[in-house]
Amino acid sequence: MRNANPWKAAVAAGVLLLAVACGSGGGTGGGGAAEQKSVGKGEGRIDLIAWAGYAEDGSNDPKADWVHPFEKQTGCKVNTKIAGTSDEMVSLMKTGQYDTVSASGDATLRLIAAGDVAPVNTRLVPNYRDIFSGLKMRPFNSKNGKMYGIPHGRGANLLMYRADKVSPAPDSWKAVFDGAPKYSGKVTAYDSPIYIADAALYLMKTRPALGIKDPYALDRTQLDAAVALLKKQRQYVGEYWSDYQKEVTAFKGGDSVIGTTWQVIANTATAQKAPVKAVLPKEGATGWSDTWMVSAKAAHPNCAYKWLNWIVSPKVNAQVAEYFGEAPANAKACRETADPHHCAVYHADDEAYYRRVHFWTTPVPQCLDGRTNVKCTDYAQWTRAWTEIKG
Known part of the structure; x- marks a missing residue:
């Protein structure tokens, strides 16, 4: 991981x-x-x-x-x-x-x-x-x-961006979802089925009609909405990362200019003179x-x-x-x-900071948000969905 x-x-x-x-x-x-x-x-x-x-x-x-x-x-x-x-x-x-x-x-x-x-x-x-x-x-x-x-x-999954390439400074995950076309080919995202929760979190804040209360508790309709958003994002993603060093290199070289990161990666990139900044967006974030x-x-x-x-x-x-x-x-x-x-x-x-972070939690059929009138999707379904998203 x-x-x-x-x-x-x-x-x-x-x-x-x-x-x-x-x-x-x-x-x-x-x-x-x-x-x-x-x-x-x-x-x-x-x-x-x-x-x-x-x-x-x-x-x-x-x-x-x-x-x-x-x-x-x-x-x-x-x-x-x-x-x-x-x-x-x-x-x-x-x-x-x-x-x-x-x-x-x-x-x-x-x-x-x-x-x-x-x-x-x-x-x-x-x-x-x-x-x-x-x-x-x-x-x-x-x-x-x-x-x-x-x-x-x-730790939190933050939004990192090249300050010399991304303007105005983003404060929302919109920059990598609805705003992704602006940075086509230079958006990066974490390579794991659990990243579906990042899309669900964004939808939870921007499409309240979906009824998402917990980004790890998605019924079939809610999962489909997150998958549709990620498939749309896919065409603008230059690289899905799981390798820490590769993300630092991509941001240093300009192959990636915006996407998810961890604080330690942002610190390392900055230490290596990459002009990056990292922010906890206004919607909050997932984390581990x-x-x-x-x-x-x-x-x-x-x-x-x-x-x-x-x-x-x-x-x-x-x-x-x-x-x-x-x-x-x-x-x-x-x-x-x-x-x-x-x-x-x-x-x-800073507990106030971490109250804005939705820590990774394994999706299970019993909805983690307390719903009992519907069956939620589990990690196996998320894994299959992730395969579809990446093509």
């Missing part, structure tokens, strides 16, 4: 999925999986599936190593599998060979529904108490009043929040819980957030960042 730091993390593709395998003890899966009751001595090993940049051991950058200190403190040897997409993460977790995964919101509900992850006993994760309240008990990381993981970090989830079949549940507490501890969470380029989940992490402005740049403690 996301490769936010290609300069430090040795990942060729710019999509990055980090899943850490640390187990929750043999649960039965789904909503019936049992949460762990206590944490005992570590089993000596933990198997992770992780986004690149989330479980650094110093091999990519000697200054980025929070794995070896964890191993020394706990005796749990970390074995990390880097996955490239949320789909890959879901497939890997089905094998039962991994203990924990840093799942994004377009994967979490799929993992819960399949019974591949267990609810997490947050009382066994002391650092959970310092997690920003805006990340707790959200539709993408909880079910039936239970947390299914520990929040790791978050990653959650460390525990396998329902975890072979190393104690090491898993030790990892969950470690990775969101203030100092480590600050290290990961700066390395990866995101807002940390632990409020105390903001005191630990090397850059004293990091949390301000990423709006870490």
Whole structure:
């Protein structure tokens, strides 16, 4: 999915999925999986599936190593599998060979529904108490009043543009939808079925008659409207991006002049002298929040819980957030960042900002907006639709 730091993390593709395998003890899966009751001595090993940049051991950058200190403190040897997409993460977790995964919101509900992850006993994760309240008990990381993981970090999908090519300065997603013809061939968009939610968000604000209340809860008519908008946009898109480095290069060279981005990409492009600016449009935006989830079949549940507490501890969470380029989940992490402005740049403690962000949530048949008189479209339908959109 996301490769936010290609300069430090040795990942060729710019999509990055980090899943850490640390187990929750043999649960039965789904909503019936049992949460762990206590944490005992570590089993000596933990198997992770992780986004690149989330479980650094110093091999990519000697200054980025929070794995070896964890191993020394706990005796749990970390074995990390880097996955490239949320789909890959879901497939890997089905094998039962991994203990924990840093799942994004377009994967979490799929993992819960399949019974591949267990609810997490947050009382066994002391650092959970310092997690920003805006990340707790959200539709993408909880079910039936239970947390299914520990929040790791978050970020918004912003609108980036070349200030020397795009005028006037845009403040709406209209620039990449209804206004896309003006920048034909130089519009860029995120390459994933979850991008359908960006179109749905725009329609939610501009076509209220469609009745969209949640960009991830679309009935057939609403999905068709979003697909029609994206098919119209398709003729003006020069490139769909998932590779972080390629988007930076495209904006530097002028092949792309406007489209979706992340704050870290905008920062990197600016540092490389590209005349870009990024804005959270007036309609709001979609966004992502990653959650460390525990396998329902975890072979190393104690090491898993030790990892969950470690990775969101203030100092480590600050290290990961700066390395990866995101807002940390632990409020105390903001005191630990090397850059004293990091949390301000990423709006870490700005809940008003994040209330305007609709975090990725897996589309499911049971409408997430509370409707019961209609069946909503699920992720499989979104995936088929995305194939049609791209031709």
